[in-house]
Amino acid sequence: MPISSLTTGCIQSIMTGTEVEKPVLQILGTKKIASGNDSERYRILISDGKYLNSFAMLATQLNHLQQEDKLKENTIVRLERYTTSMVNKTDKADKRVMIILELTILNDGREVGQKIGNPQTFNPADAASAPAAAAASAPKPTMNNNNYAKNNNVSMNQSINSGHLISPIASLSPYNNKWVIKVRCMSKSQIRTWNNAKGEGKLFSMDFCDQSGEIRATAFRDDVDKYYDLIKQDGVYLISKCTLKAANKQFNHLKNDYEMTFGSETVIQPCEDDNDDSIPTVQYNFTPINRIAEMEDKSMVDICGVVKEIGEIVHITSKTTNKEFKKRELIVVDQSEASIALQIWGDDAVNLMVTFNPLLLLKELDSANSMELKVLALELDPFINSIQIFLSVIKFEDARTGGAGGGSMSTEWLSFFDVRARNLGNGDRPDYFQTKATIQMIRGQNAIYKACSSPDCNKKVVDEGESFRCEKCNITSHTYKARFLVNMSISDWTSNRWVTCFNDLVEQMLGKSASEVDAEIQASAGQEGNENEPFSKMFFQSYVFKLRCKVETYGDSQRNKFTAVAATPLNYKEYNKHLIGDLSRLTGIGKN
DNA sequence: CCCCCCCC
Numbered sequence: 001m002p003i004s005s006l007t008t009g010c011i012q013s014i015m016t017g018t019e020v021e022k023p024v025l026q027i028l029g030t031k032k033i034a035s036g037n038d039s040e041r042y043r044i045l046i047s048d049g050k051y052l053n054s055f056a057m058l059a060t061q062l063n064h065l066q067q068e069d070k071l072k073e074n075t076i077v078r079l080e081r082y083t084t085s086m087v088n089k090t091d092k093a094d095k096r097v098m099i100i101l102e103l104t105i106l107n108d109g110r111e112v113g114q115k116i117g118n119p120q121t122f123n124p125a126d127a128a129s130a131p132a133a134a135a136a137s138a139p140k141p142t143m144n145n146n147n148y149a150k151n152n153n154v155s156m157n158q159s160i161n162s163g164h165l166i167s168p169i170a171s172l173s174p175y176n177n178k179w180v181i182k183v184r185c186m187s188k189s190q191i192r193t194w195n196n197a198k199g200e201g202k203l204f205s206m207d208f209c210d211q212s213g214e215i216r217a218t219a220f221r222d223d224v225d226k227y228y229d230l231i232k233q234d235g236v237y238l239i240s241k242c243t244l245k246a247a248n249k250q251f252n253h254l255k256n257d258y259e260m261t262f263g264s265e266t267v268i269q270p271c272e273d274d275n276d277d278s279i280p281t282v283q284y285n286f287t288p289i290n291r292i293a294e295m296e297d298k299s300m301v302d303i304c305g306v307v308k309e310i311g312e313i314v315h316i317t318s319k320t321t322n323k324e325f326k327k328r329e330l331i332v333v334d335q336s337e338a339s340i341a342l343q344i345w346g347d348d349a350v351n352l353m354v355t356f357n358p359l360l361l362l363k364e365l366d367s368a369n370s371m372e373l374k375v376l377a378l379e380l381d382p383f384i385n386s387i388q389i390f391l392s393v394i395k396f397e398d399a400r401t402g403g404a405g406g407g408s409m410s411t412e413w414l415s416f417f418d419v420r421a422r423n424l425g426n427g428d429r430p431d432y433f434q435t436k437a438t439i440q441m442i443r444g445q446n447a448i449y450k451a452c453s454s455p456d457c458n459k460k461v462v463d464e465g466e467s468f469r470c471e472k473c474n475i476t477s478h479t480y481k482a483r484f485l486v487n488m489s490i491s492d493w494t495s496n497r498w499v500t501c502f503n504d505l506v507e508q509m510l511g512k513s514a515s516e517v518d519a520e521i522q523a524s525a526g527q528e529g530n531e532n533e534p535f536s537k538m539f540f541q542s543y544v545f546k547l548r549c550k551v552e553t554y555g556d557s558q559r560n561k562f563t564a565v566a567a568t569p570l571n572y573k574e575y576n577k578h579l580i581g582d583l584s585r586l587t588g589i590g591k592n
Numbered sequence: 593c594c595c596c597c598c599c600c
């Protein structure tokens with residue numbers, strides 16, 4: 001590879017505001033800028049052979065280059081994209097810094113082996129006296145047609161801009177409050193309230209991006225009302241006068257050392273053109289679903305998949321905080337032919353259906369061909385809105401162990417033998433596992449109970465003959481709601497257990513509602529010994545049971561109580577895949 | 593100024 005020649009003298013043009021397209025420069029050094037936390041930023045000493053520029057920074061998305069040691073001394077690079085920004089220093093003149101957004105390495109530092117030319121530190125004061133010389137020696141600098149750079153020169157709305165140029169997110173810091181950023185909203189949270197020792201209030205936060213990076217912003221209290229409806233996902237905004245502070249990396253995974261807070265001074269102006277392609281849309285880095293199990297707990301992943309199953313909205317009351325939650329679970333599959341349960345909480349779970357087309361999505365169940373999935377996910381229009389949800393950065397709970405908090409499809413396969421051998425059910429929290437099992441026996445007696453007729457209450461009522469009293473709702477009604485609560489003995493390949501199966505699962509397995517069965521039983525009242533008959537359809541059916549077990553104490557005896565939380569009809573293709581996986585793990589034969 | 597992330 002011949003050594004590339006540098007764009008001699010271009011630093012003068014760049015640092016005085018003239019844009020040079022794709023300049024070729026030599027790196028003479030890199031330096032990590034001290035920062036208060038584990039996020040890094042690198043300053044680069046860069047040369048055009050004539051001038052040195054030490055006010056160049058690497059956009060954080062390029063940090064990997066430094067970490068991979070690709071920016072060694074003497075390396076020659078071509079800047080594919082960069083931007084400059086005026087940094088205001090109160091005691092001195094404004095200073096221009098250069099932020100490198102994208103570069104190509106032309107020659108390795110060792111290959112070049114030396115500093116090219118005898119570059120001198122560029123001094124803007126000198127430039128004023130001799131501007132022509134450098135421009136003449138540069139190989140035809142042309143105006144940079146890069147959109148981002150162009151935007152820097154667009155005359156912005158004076159009301160917020162006060163004549164300042166658009167700054168890249170990467171240049172924001174707590175020491176600089178004279179800036180306007182032009183950003184796209186990548187995501188917006190729900191409104192959340194808090195109530196603690198320090199007081200109460202509400203907030204929402206949103207993540208913004210531009211070409212240089214990303215940053216989180218949070219609005220509190222009155223600002224929530226002011227801005228919540230204004231900020232829309234994918235919208236482009238001009239924003240100024242926020243407070244910056246160090247980002248708390250524990251909760252904020254964006255690539256930025258800082259995060260910002262809206263205040264009374266803050267000005268936000270929506271841009272007319274949300275399609276402005278100078279401001280990037282959300283960038284994804286997809287992880288195949290079958291790799292998630294290998295990742296560290298609580299890792300952040302982007303996934304690209306389609307919905308295989310859509311759960312109902314479930315209302316939950318937290319046992320620790322007594323707070324009400326709404327949840328919906330989706331099963332998502334991707335090209336890796338793996339699936340994972342995706343939990344969607346709060347209003348997101350409710351609003352999901354609005355843009356959802358369950359028919360189209362469910363169609364994938366039958367033609368689960370990995371090649372087709374990709375095309376459908378990316379190109380079928382009705383998918384796009386819903387798919388966006390999965391494309392977003394999604395936090396999966398412990399997908400590996402299937403223990404507390406695991407998604408249903410990531411639940412560990414364990415036999416009843418394993419469960420006993422591992423002493424499961426003895427912890428503070430219940431244990432979850434799944435096994436393929438066949439229903440051997442069903443206890444028909446008391447398989448249906450009379451539940452409170454209020455829609456959200458399933459509590460067993462006190463039967464007062466003519467009326468039914470719910471002690472939870474404190475109401476008495478003349479009607480009740482029949483619900484299943486079935487005990488059945490199920491057997492896997494190692495052993496059998498009595499498990500409790502709640503209403504929805506039994507209705508699903510039986511294809512009949514508890515009310516229908518209740519009516520049948522009433523109609524044939526008096527016939528003894530036929531209690532199991534209504535359930536005969538379920539006998540000897542096999543399912544993949546997802547089970548919860550927890551040791552409970554009854555008087556002075558303890559018993560491991562098993563409850564079915566899901567029963568999926570056997571999909572032999574999938575189950576065989578699991579068995580083949582076990583075989584290859586056990587024997588080392590097969591997969592790599 | 594939040595920082596909770598729930599449940600079966």
